Amino acid sequence: EKLVYAFNEGTKEMKELLGGKGANLAEMSSLGLPVPNGFTISTTACKHYQVHKELSENLLLEIKNKLEELEKVSGKRFGDEYNPLLVSVRSGAVFSMPGMMDTILNLGLNDFTVKALSQSTNNPRFAYDSYRRFIQMFADVVMNIPRHKFEDVLETRKKQKGYTFDTDLTTEDLQYIVDQFKYIYKTEKGSDFPANPQDQLIMAVEAVFSSWDNPRAKIYRDLHNISHTLGTAVNIQEMVFGNTGNTSGTGVAFTRNPSTGEPALFGEFLLNAQGEDVVAGIRTPEPINRLQEIMPLVYEEFVKIANLLENHYGDMQDIEFTVENGQLFILQTRNGKRTAQAALQVAIDLVHEKVIAKEEAIKRISTQQIDQLLHPTFSKKGLEQAILIATGLPASPGAASGKIYFHAADVLQAKERGENCLLVRAETSPEDIEGMIFSEGILTSRGGMTSHAAVVARGMGKCCIAGCSSLYIDEEKRELIYGKTVLREGDFLSLDGSTGNVFLGEISLEQTTTGSYFTELMNWADEFSVLQVRANADTKSDVQTALNFGVAGIGLCRTEHMFFEETRISAVRQMILSSDEQERQEPLNTLLEMQKEDFIQLFQLMKGKPVTIRLLDPPLHEFLPKKEEEIKKLAQELHISLAEIKNRISYLEEVNPMLGHRGCRLGITFPDIYEMQTRAITESAVSVYQQGIAVMPEIMVPFIGSKEEYTFIKERITKIIDDILIENNISIPYKIGTMMEIPRACLTADEIAEEAEFFSFGTNDLTQMTYGFSRDDTDKFLFDYKAKNVLKNDPFQTLDQSGVGELIKIASYKGRKVNSAIKLGVCGEAGGDPDSIRFFHELGLSYISCSPFRVPAAKLAAAQVAL
Numbered sequence: 001e002k003l004v005y006a007f008n009e010g011t012k013e014m015k016e017l018l019g020g021k022g023a024n025l026a027e028m029s030s031l032g033l034p035v036p037n038g039f040t041i042s043t044t045a046c047k048h049y050q051v052h053k054e055l056s057e058n059l060l061l062e063i064k065n066k067l068e069e070l071e072k073v074s075g076k077r078f079g080d081e082y083n084p085l086l087v088s089v090r091s092g093a094v095f096s097m098p099g100m101m102d103t104i105l106n107l108g109l110n111d112f113t114v115k116a117l118s119q120s121t122n123n124p125r126f127a128y129d130s131y132r133r134f135i136q137m138f139a140d141v142v143m144n145i146p147r148h149k150f151e152d153v154l155e156t157r158k159k160q161k162g163y164t165f166d167t168d169l170t171t172e173d174l175q176y177i178v179d180q181f182k183y184i185y186k187t188e189k190g191s192d193f194p195a196n197p198q199d200q201l202i203m204a205v206e207a208v209f210s211s212w213d214n215p216r217a218k219i220y221r222d223l224h225n226i227s228h229t230l231g232t233a234v235n236i237q238e239m240v241f242g243n244t245g246n247t248s249g250t251g252v253a254f255t256r257n258p259s260t261g262e263p264a265l266f267g268e269f270l271l272n273a274q275g276e277d278v279v280a281g282i283r284t285p286e287p288i289n290r291l292q293e294i295m296p297l298v299y300e301e302f303v304k305i306a307n308l309l310e311n312h313y314g315d316m317q318d319i320e321f322t323v324e325n326g327q328l329f330i331l332q333t334r335n336g337k338r339t340a341q342a343a344l345q346v347a348i349d350l351v352h353e354k355v356i357a358k359e360e361a362i363k364r365i366s367t368q369q370i371d372q373l374l375h376p377t378f379s380k381k382g383l384e385q386a387i388l389i390a391t392g393l394p395a396s397p398g399a400a401s402g403k404i405y406f407h408a409a410d411v412l413q414a415k416e417r418g419e420n421c422l423l424v425r426a427e428t429s430p431e432d433i434e435g436m437i438f439s440e441g442i443l444t445s446r447g448g449m450t451s452h453a454a455v456v457a458r459g460m461g462k463c464c465i466a467g468c469s470s471l472y473i474d475e476e477k478r479e480l481i482y483g484k485t486v487l488r489e490g491d492f493l494s495l496d497g498s499t500g501n502v503f504l505g506e507i508s509l510e511q512t513t514t515g516s517y518f519t520e521l522m523n524w525a526d527e528f529s530v531l532q533v534r535a536n537a538d539t540k541s542d543v544q545t546a547l548n549f550g551v552a553g554i555g556l557c558r559t560e561h562m563f564f565e566e567t568r569i570s571a572v573r574q575m576i577l578s579s580d581e582q583e584r585q586e587p588l589n590t591l592l593e594m595q596k597e598d599f600i601q602l603f604q605l606m607k608g609k610p611v612t613i614r615l616l617d618p619p620l621h622e623f624l625p626k627k628e629e630e631i632k633k634l635a636q637e638l639h640i641s642l643a644e645i646k647n648r649i650s651y652l653e654e655v656n657p658m659l660g661h662r663g664c665r666l667g668i669t670f671p672d673i674y675e676m677q678t679r680a681i682t683e684s685a686v687s688v689y690q691q692g693i694a695v696m697p698e699i700m701v702p703f704i705g706s707k708e709e710y711t712f713i714k715e716r717i718t719k720i721i722d723d724i725l726i727e728n729n730i731s732i733p734y735k736i737g738t739m740m741e742i743p744r745a746c747l748t749a750d751e752i753a754e755e756a757e758f759f760s761f762g763t764n765d766l767t768q769m770t771y772g773f774s775r776d777d778t779d780k781f782l783f784d785y786k787a788k789n790v791l792k793n794d795p796f797q798t799l800d801q802s803g804v805g806e807l808i809k810i811a812s813y814k815g816r817k818v819n820s821a822i823k824l825g826v827c828g829e830a831g832g833d834p835d836s837i838r839f840f841h842e843l844g845l846s847y848i849s850c851s852p853f854r855v856p857a858a859k860l861a862a863a864q865v866a867l
């Protein structure tokens, strides 16, 4: 089996085998782009290494052959004392894992080849700069010698000489540093730095393979649901040098702005620098447009290549490049990580630019990203009073307030105490990943838009401000200093990742509004989805929100929510506590007028879209007064004694109210309540209809368990509706149906469907009764269930397909058998859950209904499952 592939033997489709980086290097080579030559050791070899813990004979032989080919084309030789070949050893997994795996540059240098390099280029400073980098990277990545030991030497030397930047170091400084580095290596490892390039290469390859299993790589994979068995490829590539002087440099650029999606080249570069310098944030990089001034020809070529790559891949690219003495080389391209906002704009712009189809755009945006777009921002009021202390780079949007902590471990502890935290650091590194996960936002004083903090935060959808250089952050002392003020661990800050503004203290949040790109995506989703999306809404503002998101109707209006308002509750209580129909008449009349107001508004807003109104459902005791003075007041209103009212209240008490006197059971014991509600619905519909606005009421009877219950209620309410319509001499389309939330109803759906015009599956109660889990008590055991792997998901969030889903299947099948026109929908929480939506789509239901803010994600999911 072939284990090593030259760049010209691969394509971008071979990611699984060559890793993302290798496959794209191969693709770019065959596109004829200026990519340094090299070859890729496949992920298969890595899997083999995971088992045997050594490189096989076959593999070693293939590497040797490919290396010889590389020597031939480059005209250089590995370890040569005149013209040495230097390579980079680069990890590259199937899914890009920024900063997780390690890369070694300038491999092949030793005391002899460094002299050769120095002479052949006539640039000793460059040669020793490369050598010190190589020793440091090799020691760190391959031998696990703490990085700071080397950095300390560098810093001390810079301080001694009064330098600011690494680029100030002279040849002698670098030679001295190299000696020190070798000395550190020897004291740490008890042996000399490995001089033989072949040995260096083998050790480096093994280290990359082992790094697949380092803890931070594992955490990253867990976080992004990447399998631990994929393994990584290793790329061996001829070096090109950005550190030869001021005609060289290195950079990273995105073909569009990864933060906002704006269609303009976005990135940074550093003169006289190599590899990680740009992201490490030691020197502040320059924006990419400056390249146009400094090296116009290089810039022009780069723009051409960037456009070519974006078109070729059909997506925004994240490109790494290096310029060696005015010559451009491309070292990596991949689909760029981006914020939700950028994902939206890029996908839609690419459709307008005819690069991709609408279907593709819909697939590219995730439902999580849609949720992020609806994330709250700081309230206007809060911002007016906020004190701005600094502005950094808006690295990843979102708003976050919390207590500041300077170390990932402190964030974890604070999180356990239930605090909202911000991770504040000079710069982040892969070790901070867990702290980043558990913080609300990230603030760094160093690094650019492509620094570790920025890239990782954007991937997580987490608010981040990077490179806030006016703040001095002392991680050791756990202090943040601005001006003369010192903030300490536990103090509050607020971060606005969209502007880069840092505020003192806490700021309240509010919901964001969405723009035209969002609306366009929602419209496209409608074009492709089969499932319609409705909203569960009862207040005017909920309905308005739902309409802004373009809902197809209201799938659940809970009438009782209209009862809790202060001015109404007393009428409701009187209604409940009346002793007979006669006494009940007066409060019912009051409520009739109130409900009519609600429904008229609802029908007016919905303009002929279906509105499913559920008749009174909850156990009556929920409405009862609890405080003594409320009880007294109620007794007065009903003209009865305190003793009598207490008597009536205690009569309504139930042992198990969720399974007690509620839903249609109320409608059977107190028919006048449902009759009043039906009258309110119908009279409202008539009045709105008479205003020239179409109406489509659907009356839903809750908690049905048998056909007999349903028929009892349906006959009564049908009569009321028809009487009102005849009285007014008009005809309005309406439907009457049931909420399906009791298992028995699902099992006898064929009987119920003889009478019902629609079923709406109420997955919350249906789950409660199917599982026998009390909805209000699952917190006592659900956590353990999940931790102990007894349950994978909370069935109240994600539909339990094999149990509850089976009941829905049975009911749909039986219902359709006797009534092929029956309309089927879902109105529980699961209706808004993207994972459950596929199931509902495949069952051929006609709609799902969820809370208004879940509508956009539900619409997107409905379109995605239909493609």
Ligand code: ADP
Residues within 6 Å of the ligand: 036, 087, 088, 089, 090, 091, 098, 099, 100, 101, 102, 103, 105, 237, 238, 239, 240, 241, 242, 250, 274, 275, 276, 320, 321, 322, 331, 332
């Ligand atoms: P990562 O996956 O962390 O981005 P890379 O393998 O892309 O790691 O290497 C990091 C950087 O090292 C690159 O962006 C590039 O600047 C530099 N680099 C890698 N290989 C070479 C090479 N052959 N010549 C010059 N620079 C290189």
Ligand code: MG
Residues within 6 Å of the ligand: 320, 332
């Ligand atoms: Mg890279």
Ligand code: MG
Residues within 6 Å of the ligand: 617, 702, 741, 762, 764, 765
């Ligand atoms: Mg219910």
